[in-house]
Amino acid sequence: MASRLAPERAxxxxxxxxxxxxxxxxxxxxxxxxxxxxAAARTDVSFHAELDGLLTNFVGRPSPLxxxxxxxxxxxxxxxxxxxxLNHTGAHKINNTVGQVxxxxxxxxxxIIAETGAGQHGVATATICARFGLECVVYMGAADxxxxxxxxxxxxxxxxxxxxxxxGSRTLKDATNEAIRDWVGAVESTHxxxxxxxxxxxxxxxxxxxxxVIGREARAQMxxxxxQLPAAVVACIGGGSNAMGIFDAFVDDTAVDLxxxxxxxxxxxxGMHSASLGxxxxxxxxxxxxxxxxxxxxxxxxxxxxxxxxxxxxxxPEHSWLADSGRAHYYSVGDRAALDAFxxxxxxEGIIPALETAHALAWVRRPATPWPExxxxxxxxxxxxxxxxxxxxxxxxxxx
Amino acid sequence: MALSPAITSSDVGLRGAFxxxxxxxxxxxxxxxxxxxxxxxxxxxxARWADVIEVGVPFSDPLADGPVIQRASRxxxxxxxxxxxxxxLVAEADVSRPLVLFSYLNPLLRYGxxxxxxxxxxxxxxxxxxTDLPAGSDSALEAGIAAGPLTRIPLVAPTTSVERMRAVSKxxxxxxxxxxxxxxxxxxxxxxxxxxxxxxxxxxxTALPVAVGFGISTPEQARAAGQLADGVVVGSALVxxxxxxxxxxxxxxxxxxxxxxxxxx
Numbered sequence: 001m002a003s004r005l006a007p008e009r010a011x012x013x014x015x016x017x018x019x020x021x022x023x024x025x026x027x028x029x030x031x032x033x034x035x036x037x038x039a040a041a042r043t044d045v046s047f048h049a050e051l052d053g054l055l056t057n058f059v060g061r062p063s064p065l066x067x068x069x070x071x072x073x074x075x076x077x078x079x080x081x082x083x084x085x086l087n088h089t090g091a092h093k094i095n096n097t098v099g100q101v102x103x104x105x106x107x108x109x110x111x112i113i114a115e116t117g118a119g120q121h122g123v124a125t126a127t128i129c130a131r132f133g134l135e136c137v138v139y140m141g142a143a144d145x146x147x148x149x150x151x152x153x154x155x156x157x158x159x160x161x162x163x164x165x166x167x168g169s170r171t172l173k174d175a176t177n178e179a180i181r182d183w184v185g186a187v188e189s190t191h192x193x194x195x196x197x198x199x200x201x202x203x204x205x206x207x208x209x210x211x212x213v214i215g216r217e218a219r220a221q222m223x224x225x226x227x228q229l230p231a232a233v234v235a236c237i238g239g240g241s242n243a244m245g246i247f248d249a250f251v252d253d254t255a256v257d258l259x260x261x262x263x264x265x266x267x268x269x270x271g272m273h274s275a276s277l278g279x280x281x282x283x284x285x286x287x288x289x290x291x292x293x294x295x296x297x298x299x300x301x302x303x304x305x306x307x308x309x310x311x312x313x314x315x316x317p318e319h320s321w322l323a324d325s326g327r328a329h330y331y332s333v334g335d336r337a338a339l340d341a342f343x344x345x346x347x348x349e350g351i352i353p354a355l356e357t358a359h360a361l362a363w364v365r366r367p368a369t370p371w372p373e374x375x376x377x378x379x380x381x382x383x384x385x386x387x388x389x390x391x392x393x394x395x396x397x398x399x400x
Numbered sequence: 401m402a403l404s405p406a407i408t409s410s411d412v413g414l415r416g417a418f419x420x421x422x423x424x425x426x427x428x429x430x431x432x433x434x435x436x437x438x439x440x441x442x443x444x445x446x447a448r449w450a451d452v453i454e455v456g457v458p459f460s461d462p463l464a465d466g467p468v469i470q471r472a473s474r475x476x477x478x479x480x481x482x483x484x485x486x487x488x489l490v491a492e493a494d495v496s497r498p499l500v501l502f503s504y505l506n507p508l509l510r511y512g513x514x515x516x517x518x519x520x521x522x523x524x525x526x527x528x529x530x531t532d533l534p535a536g537s538d539s540a541l542e543a544g545i546a547a548g549p550l551t552r553i554p555l556v557a558p559t560t561s562v563e564r565m566r567a568v569s570k571x572x573x574x575x576x577x578x579x580x581x582x583x584x585x586x587x588x589x590x591x592x593x594x595x596x597x598x599x600x601x602x603x604x605x606t607a608l609p610v611a612v613g614f615g616i617s618t619p620e621q622a623r624a625a626g627q628l629a630d631g632v633v634v635g636s637a638l639v640x641x642x643x644x645x646x647x648x649x650x651x652x653x654x655x656x657x658x659x660x661x662x663x664x665x
Contacts, residue, residue, distance in 0.1 A: 022505055022532045024464045026557035026582060028564075167470060173461065180463045185583030187559065284506045284532065285461060297482040298510030299460040 013201025016324060018317035021200040023180075023287045030187045035202040037106050042209075047102065054098045058131065059088050061095075061213065065221035066381075070348040075364050077371040080230065081351070081381040082218040082246060091354065091383030092214060092242045093124035097193055099210035101128045104191035111135045111190040115179040117144055117172035117238065118309035118356065119151025120383055121195030126160035136160040139179040141171040144308045151387050169302040172238075172312045176286050196239025197316030200287030204316050211245025214380060219249040222378060231372075232257040235380040236360040237330065238274065238310035240319045242382035247328060257329065260319060261363040263305035264332035274303035275332040276315040277323050290317040306335040306391070307355035309383075337362040342385060342392060354383035355391070410526035411551040413498045414574030417451040418609035423626030423661045424451035426611050427654065428502060428635030431455050431489055432481030433472040434643065440493055441647045446638075447495035449654035451631065452575075452611075454529070457486050457503035464504075464531045466586030468636040472643075483511045484519075491523035500527035500553055500574075513541060517548035527574050529553040535568040542571065553577050554608070558598050565605035575609040575631065578602050580616065586636045588615035591624055599628045619660030626664040632657075 013019050013035075021031055041047040055061040063083045072079035084092035097114075104112060112134050116122030122138035129136035138155055142164045145152055155162050168174035176198075183192040197204045197211070215233075222230055233250050235243035237260040250256045265273035273279065276291045283292035285300055293301040293313035303313040322328035333341075338355055341362035346352045353361060360379055371377070385392075418424045427450035432439050446453050458476035462469060481489075490499060501520055508516050508530065517528065528550040533541065535554065545552050554572035556565045557579040569576055578599065581592045592598075595612065602610050612625045613633025625632045634657055641653040 021534065021537050023534060024531055024557070025534045025555050025568075026559050026579060028534050028557075029559045029561070168460070177461050177463045181466075181584045184464065187582060284504075284509060286463070287532070292506075294506065294510065296510070298507035299477060300506070 010205050010318070013205065015318045015321035018282070018290050018320040019201055019204055019288050021287060022284045022289065023200045024184055026184050027187060027200070031200055031202065033107060034103070037103055038202055038206050041103060041106065050102060051099055055095070055213065059094050059098060060086065062217045063087055065218060065225060068345070068349050071345055074344065074348065075371070077364065078374065078376045079364060080222065080376070080378045082214060082378060084214060084242065084380060084382050085351070085353065085384035089120070089124045089127050090386065091120040091124065092211060092245060093121040093195060094127065095213055095245065096195065096207050096210040096241065097121070097124040097128045100191065100193045101132060101134065104134070105132065107191060109189060109191040111186065112193055113137045113139070113179050113182050113190055114193045114195060115139045115172065115175040116195065117175070117311055118307065118354070119144065119148040119155065119387060120309060122160070122162070123151055123154050123158070125193050126155045126158035129160065130158045137163060137182065139163050139165055139175040139182070141165050141169070141175045143170040144172065144175070147391055148308055148387055150390070171303070171308065173300065173303065180286065196241040197244045197318060198239040198286055198288065198314055204288065204318055207241055208244040208248060208318060211241050212248040214242065214245035215247060215249030218246060218378060226376060228376065229253055229256050230376045230378040232259055232375070233378045234259045234261065234360045234364055236310060236356050236382060237262045237277070237315060237319065238312045238356065239314070240316040242380050244316060244318055246380040247322070251327065258322065258327060259363065260328055260330040261359045262330060262332040263307055263310035263359055264334040265304040265306070267334055268332060272304040273332065274305045274310050274312060276313060277319060277330040278332045282320070285314045288317045290320045291315050291323070306338065307359065309354070309356040310359065331363055331368060333359045333362040337366070339392065339395060341365055342388070351381070352385040352389070353381060354385045355388045357382045408549065408551060410498070410549065411573040413526050414452065414551055415609060417498050418575055418630045420451065422665055423629065424611065424631030425657055425661055426450065426452040426454060426613070426631050426633040427638055428454040428456060428633060429642070430458055430469060430472040430476050430639060431486040432458055432476030432479050433639065434475055435479050436481070436489065438642070438647060440489060442642055442650055443489070443493040443495055445647055445651045446654060447497045449651070449658050450497060452498050452500060453495065454500045454502040454633065454635070455486065455490055457483060457501060457507055459504040459507055462504065464584055466584040466636060468639050469585050472639045483507050483516070487519050487523045490525060494524065498526040499524060500529055501525050501550070502529045503531070505530050505532050513544055514548065517545065517550045521549035525550060527551045527553045529555060529577060535571045546571065555579065556602060558582060558594070562601050562605050565602055569606035569608055573608065575611050576602055576606055577633065578610055578612050578629065580612050580614045580625070583614070585614055587617035591615070591621055595625065596628050619656045622657045623660040623663050626661045632661065
């Protein structure tokens with residue numbers, strides 16, 4: 001059963017000190033209801049049957065595991081790619097939207113809202129809403145609307161309304177603010193499908209559980225293909241949902257190194273980056289306590305990355321806890337290295353990765369210390385790069 | 401949930417503001433908006449006409465606020481306003497009305513909550529309202545607030561059950577801030593039709609005075625809300641008046657609101 005759920009970690013919504021439910025009072029009953037409905041669904045056979053059916057017949061799971069021999073040779077490691085790019089809509093995001101929309105139906109909520117950065121979560125939400133005939137409104141920062149125009153059109157084709165958000169840095173953080181404002185005003189009829197392992201409880205644990213199918217499949221596929229677990233599992237981190245999804249099945253395999261790769265943008269020293277874990281400090285944004293890019297007065301700083309999906313000043317609270325506890329390790333990779341890896345995987349493997357994913361690939365290509373002889377590395381190939389082709393072409397033209 | 405807070409002088413002062421014959425006027429202003437000088441003057445003008453003043457601490461991501469207060473917060477931050485700056489402003493304003501610090505959690509966390517409460521009390525602040533710290537969400541922080549010198553203002557919404565209203569009210573004092581409607585701050589054309597029933601539910605839960613806020617912008621709305629509750633909170637409309645007509649414009653609206661509330665008698 002693809003959606004079988006393991007006993008839940010952090011059922012109280014706290015990961016060490018992180019997480020929690022720091023939201024306006026108006027939202028508390030809705031979060032309590034969501035937590036209850038989710039708890040009931042977790043143990044409901046009919047819910048899992050419905051979810052499994054959609055994951056198999058609509059999303060196209062299980063996604064394959066592909067060995068990247070030529071890329072691996074260049075990186076000096078045996079590299080395996082978990083192909084979330086082959087899911088319907090082209091990224092891991094749909095694993096979560098399918099689960100949440102099933103919960104919204106159980107709550108009788110027929111209006112769905114979402115925030116989106118690169119547009120992948122917006123497309124995944126619009127897609128499942130189209131399938132179930134639900135109203136869908138997607139909030140997207142105006143800067144992202146400009147750099148991800150193709151995904152805006154996709155969402156509109158799917159019947160969603162895309163609201164361009166002009167406030168603040170006009171990226172994912174501001175889209176999330178605006179989605180929360182919408183939800184506060186329409187909470188009785190509306191479910192907010194948060195796209196990552198961020199936000200108030202129960203979102204971080206619920207989104208993790210819906211994404212955990214990635215790691216469950218990948219762990220079994222690695223064992224089947226190689227007879228062994230990988231030495232390391234590597235994933236990119238914005239909010240961190242593809243990373244939590246693939247890490248989850250390996251958390252108890254303590255010999256497996258879990259590596260998250262944040263966006264260093266133009267470099268950590270430039271201040272123009274999105275490395276919340278690498279250069280932030282604990283704070284509260286969007287309903288939970290977690291590492292955050294902020295100034296000395298507690299004002300949230302703007303994040304920067306060439307990749308719209310990583311361009312976020314916060315990170316999921318479970319990652320903060322995995323970092324503090326030392327179970328996972330977090331590094332960062334800048335725009336230029338990500339662009340190089342984007343091109344390299346395309347040329348060497350015939351797979352065009354999302355710019356987000358390219359950050360994880362860049363780290364595999366140049367790890368903090370070189371891979372030991374014969375190291376086996378599993379990478380979450382979280383999405384495909386069609387949406388990024390225009391941007392990459394523009395950058396190539398500008399530097400040519 | 402945490403222990404009930406002790407009755408303090410700030411609590412008595414806040415409650416006293418609701419003891420007059422007419423419903424109390426609670427005025428919200430964003431500290432540092434439109435700039436420090438005008439903000440200082442605005443606080444003093446507000447103290448002439450309002451019974452309680454809510455001083456908004458500007459935050460980069462005010463997710464419970466509509467466009468007017470979003471813009472005011474951004475302007476205040478661009479002008480260099482900070483948490484220490486808000487406390488200095490309040491101390492310098494030295495107004496005779498009870499003050500409530502109205503803030504999102506993160507700037508307070510960064511400053512240090514225990515230190516913040518001591519410094520705010522020293523600056524003359526009586527109450528504390530943290531928009532994104534709902535009752536029961538963080539027992540350690542909440543116990544710290546209960547033990548500090550400021551009165552925590554309980555906040556309830558139309559979605560809050562009577563049972564929860566009861567628990568929320570016990571965690572604070574002064575008065576209960578009732579959010580009149582679903583949604584963010586900002587002017588609306590009319591009061592919600594179910595406001596009377598919502599106020600009745602709050603009264604069932606607590607004996608504290610009830611102030612109604614969110615969406616109240618005109619003297620007529622203030623009068624109508626004042627017929628149901630013990631006080632009304634006006635925020636975005638005052639911020640807009642300050643934007644459009646300066647401190648004189650602010651005072652004009654405060655006087656009209658005051659007239660509206662006196663008409664309840």
